Structure formats: C-alpha cells, structure tokens
Amino acid sequence: VVFTESAPCLSSAEEAQTLKMSSDALAYTVAGVAVGAAAAYLLAPSKRAKREPFELRYFPVMAKGLGPTLVAEFSGLPWVGNKDLGFIARGGPPGNNFADIKENLPFGQLPLLTTAAGDMIAQTTAIVNYIGMLAGTEGSGLDYGISQMLIAEAEDIYAMMARNVPTIVAPLNQGIKGDKAAYDLFWSEKLPPHLANLERMCKAGRGFETPGGVYLFSILHQLCLVVPSVLSGSAALSAWYKKTLNDPRTAKVLAGESSMGAFKQYFIEEP
Amino acid sequence: VVFTESAPCLSSAEEAQTLKMSSDALAYTVAGVAVGAAAAYLLAPSKRAKREPFELRYFPVMAKGLGPTLVAEFSGLPWVGNKDLGFIARGGPPGNNFADIKENLPFGQLPLLTTAAGDMIAQTTAIVNYIGMLAGTEGSGLDYGISQMLIAEAEDIYAMMARNVPTIVAPLNQGIKGDKAAYDLFWSEKLPPHLANLERMCKAGRGFETPGGVYLFSILHQLCLVVPSVLSGSAALSAWYKKTLNDPRTAKVLAGESSMGAFKQYFIEEP
Numbered sequence: 060v061v062f063t064e065s066a067p068c069l070s071s072a073e074e075a076q077t078l079k080m081s082s083d084a085l086a087y088t089v090a091g092v093a094v095g096a097a098a099a100y101l102l103a104p105s106k107r108a109k110r111e112p113f114e115l116r117y118f119p120v121m122a123k124g125l126g127p128t129l130v131a132e133f134s135g136l137p138w139v140g141n142k143d144l145g146f147i148a149r150g151g152p153p154g155n156n157f158a159d160i161k162e163n164l165p166f167g168q169l170p171l172l173t174t175a176a177g178d179m180i181a182q183t184t185a186i187v188n189y190i191g192m193l194a195g196t197e198g199s200g201l202d203y204g205i206s207q208m209l210i211a212e213a214e215d216i217y218a219m220m221a222r223n224v225p226t227i228v229a230p231l232n233q234g235i236k237g238d239k240a241a242y243d244l245f246w247s248e249k250l251p252p253h254l255a256n257l258e259r260m261c262k263a264g265r266g267f268e269t270p271g272g273v274y275l276f277s278i279l280h281q282l283c284l285v286v287p288s289v290l291s292g293s294a295a296l297s298a299w300y301k302k303t304l305n306d307p308r309t310a311k312v313l314a315g316e317s318s319m320g321a322f323k324q325y326f327i328e329e330p
Numbered sequence: 331v332v333f334t335e336s337a338p339c340l341s342s343a344e345e346a347q348t349l350k351m352s353s354d355a356l357a358y359t360v361a362g363v364a365v366g367a368a369a370a371y372l373l374a375p376s377k378r379a380k381r382e383p384f385e386l387r388y389f390p391v392m393a394k395g396l397g398p399t400l401v402a403e404f405s406g407l408p409w410v411g412n413k414d415l416g417f418i419a420r421g422g423p424p425g426n427n428f429a430d431i432k433e434n435l436p437f438g439q440l441p442l443l444t445t446a447a448g449d450m451i452a453q454t455t456a457i458v459n460y461i462g463m464l465a466g467t468e469g470s471g472l473d474y475g476i477s478q479m480l481i482a483e484a485e486d487i488y489a490m491m492a493r494n495v496p497t498i499v500a501p502l503n504q505g506i507k508g509d510k511a512a513y514d515l516f517w518s519e520k521l522p523p524h525l526a527n528l529e530r531m532c533k534a535g536r537g538f539e540t541p542g543g544v545y546l547f548s549i550l551h552q553l554c555l556v557v558p559s560v561l562s563g564s565a566a567l568s569a570w571y572k573k574t575l576n577d578p579r580t581a582k583v584l585a586g587e588s589s590m591g592a593f594k595q596y597f598i599e600e601p
Contacts, residue, residue, distance in 0.1 A: 165479060166486075166527050180475040182482035184455070189475045204451040204460045208436060211453035215437075218489070256437050 111175030112137040120325040126277035134194035142320030191270035205266025258293040382446030383408040393596040397548035405465035413591030462541035476537025484546040529564040
C-alpha cells in the first residue's frame, strides 16, 4: 500500500474528532428522527382503533343488521355481538332484550353499537361510519367520498325495498307497503336506474373496498335473495358482489358463525 | 464567590469535550425529533384540507341544499357555490343548469360537490361528511359518533317531512304527500318523540358542534319556518338552535350572501 503525499490521512487528533462528531451527529439525528416520528404518530389526535371490543345488538334478521355486522367483521377490530352477549331481541332474558333497553336507546331503535367506554351509537349509517373511523378503514380522499356515497345510495335502495318488497313480518298492502303493481314497478323501473348508476361507479374501479361498499353489499345481497338475477345486467357490480360474497369474512357472517349469530332473511318474494 | 475544593470544575480538555458532546447530542436529537415529527406529519396519509376551493351546486331552495351550504361555510375551507359559479338549476346558461349536467351526475341528483381535482361527490349526507373530512371538523371519538347520529336522525326527520308537509312545488294529496290528517299527525305525534330524543342528546352537551349538528340545524330550521313554536318544548335543543341561528356564518348563508346565493323556503304550512 502506497500513500502519496496528497492522500488524505488522519493527521491530528482534532481531525479524528471532527470525523467522529459527523458520524455521531448523523447517528443522533437518525435516532431523533425515529423518536420524533414515533412521538408524532403516538401523540396524534387519536381516532384510531381502541382494542377493547365494542358490542353490537340487533334483531336476528338481516335487514339493517347484516351491514353493521359485515363492517365489524371486515374491520379487523375485536367486537362482540348478539350471540356472545346473550342478547335476544324478542323474549330474551331480563335486560338482554329489546323491550328492556328500548327506552334508553338514543332513538329507541336497533341496531345499537356500544363502545368499550359504554357510549351508545345508534342509527345504521352512524354505526357503519363509527366502525370505519375506529378501525381506520374509512378510506381517504375520493375513496372516502365514494364510501359515503355508497352508504347513502344503499339507504335509498333500502327505503324503496321497505315500501315495495314484502318481509317475513309485513306482506304487501299492509302499513307502508305498496301493492303488487308497486312491487312489479320496483323491480322493472325503479331499481334499474340505481343499479345502472352503481354499475358505472363500480366500473371506475375505486372506493368499493370500503365500509360503504360492504354496507352496500349487505343491501344488494338482500335484493339477490329475493330475485337472484337482479345483478345479471351489471357486469362490474356483479363481479364485485360475487367477490365480496365469497370473502371468508362474509361467508362466516352469513353462515351465522360470527359473534352476531344467525341472520334470518327479511325481505321475501311476492307470493 | 468562593470555590471549595470539591466544587466541580473543568479539569481537562477531555472533560470539556465530553460536555460539548452531550450538548451536541442533545441539539442533534432535538433537531432530529423536530425533523422526524415534521416528516411524519407531512408524509401521513393526507386526508386534510386541500386549499383549492371545492364547488357546490343545488336548486335555489333550502331543502337539501341549506345543510351542505352551512357545513361548507362552517368548515372554514374555501368553496364556490351557485351564485359565483353562475349555476342556475332551472333555465341557466348552456352547461350551467341541471338538465345539461344531470346525465353525468353520480345518481342523477343534486346537491353536487365537485372537488378541486374534478371528482364528483353526490348525496347530501356524503357531501356533509366529505366536507367534514376535508376540513378536519368531523370530530373524533364520541363526538364523531354523535355527529353521524345527528346526520342520520336529520335524514329520518326530512323523510317524514317529505311525506307529510307540503312544499312550494307539491301540495298535500299529491305524489308521495299524505293528506291533512297525516300532516296533523306528523306535528302532533310523529315528530315529538324525535325531538324528545334529540333534546336528551343535546342536554348531554356533546357532539352538536359538528357537521352533523350543522346539518341537523338545517332541517330543524325548515321545521321552524313552518311551525315557529315547534322547539318550544325542548329547552336545550331550542337554545342550541338559537345559538346556531345567530352564528354569523348562518346569518350570512340565510341572508343569501354566501357563494351559494339566495335560498327559497321549500316546506310550507298547510293552507
């Protein structure tokens, strides 16, 4: 090894110290960056997952219970539902049935989410959004916007179903239900434009893998149980529906194996 | 000043260096923490305020336009509405009226929010939530949950109004509107339990200063324009309503001085 006169060398203790300082400075800076980033993350206004389980209560029918249950199952958060709570809406044990808790519910209605702190969140769409916020699965930017649109659109479709499709407890021509002509009109003319709009959005390929998408699935699934071919003219929507249907989390919920237990089909075919 | 024998002193260059190192280490660490925190903040998935204005379009009536407009005005974000866009829903210039844009709207409906990037967010509740997300005013934890409940409850009340209260375009006994008996039943029996639930929540003192609270105000205000005494039995709700009504941002919107321009009252008293 030959050192030329111009080769850099450590000629004094001072220079050695300077180099060591640079190296130390880098190390301290890197460590500082890591600590700072971690602190910023941990101290950020915390809206995220509290790991204590929340609770879900509803009647043992799909209706407006299937959606929140699927959103809970898809959230990855721990939660406890009807089955594991021993909640039986009609005829359950004291304090664990709808009649006993109705008066204290925010709007006298189920579904109900109860937080680990004991706070009650009612209203289906509020529960869906609350779980998304807790889990951090609500999406950002346009995905968040689409998720919110899908929730609202699912509500619009549900409201039409409630007025035009019979259920296991309410036949046509009773209460708010329309007649057979309204039932036919729903499937032939009222629903198709909604499905066409959803098909267009789904085709664009964004925002359906969100709580809003999962909630929409829960409503479309109830349409499919009444008229299995209802999505046959909507290729993209149908593919997304089948993918979501075959998701292991969906399969678990529909098999009655989630913490919510079994769901009865609510909307039925006009006899 | 007396130095005792045991007083600490800088006895060697080595000790001086050690102290300097500690001080440098601290400085570098602090700087690193600052850089790291800033980087974490800037690189975090950005869901917050884009400062480019978003656009709002609706018919020149309160109905479902007052709510999104108030939420926009309360958000503190820059936005442009009907008036400044030159959008006139009925009879506006080419491309700047409802008939011309209807086909391209996500669900063929107004209100419409258009993002700075040109993306369309439709459905009133989706717009309210989207603005809250953009502005970071959506609340966290229970406040977020209450905001979502108020949005859903406002929708429930609006749906009842749509079926039972005449508008400037639809009298009773027409389309989905009920008759005079249904109108009377709405005020005397259907609405009061909803107001009682809201009164209880409002009294608890949380979550009403949110986008959901502002949206609820926009619906309650439309009830008050038809029956001014409607909140007289709800002390907390009434106080909050008056406070929100007197907010300068509300006054500006109701005076027609926001970017949205003037709003006509939509729901009216049964003649």
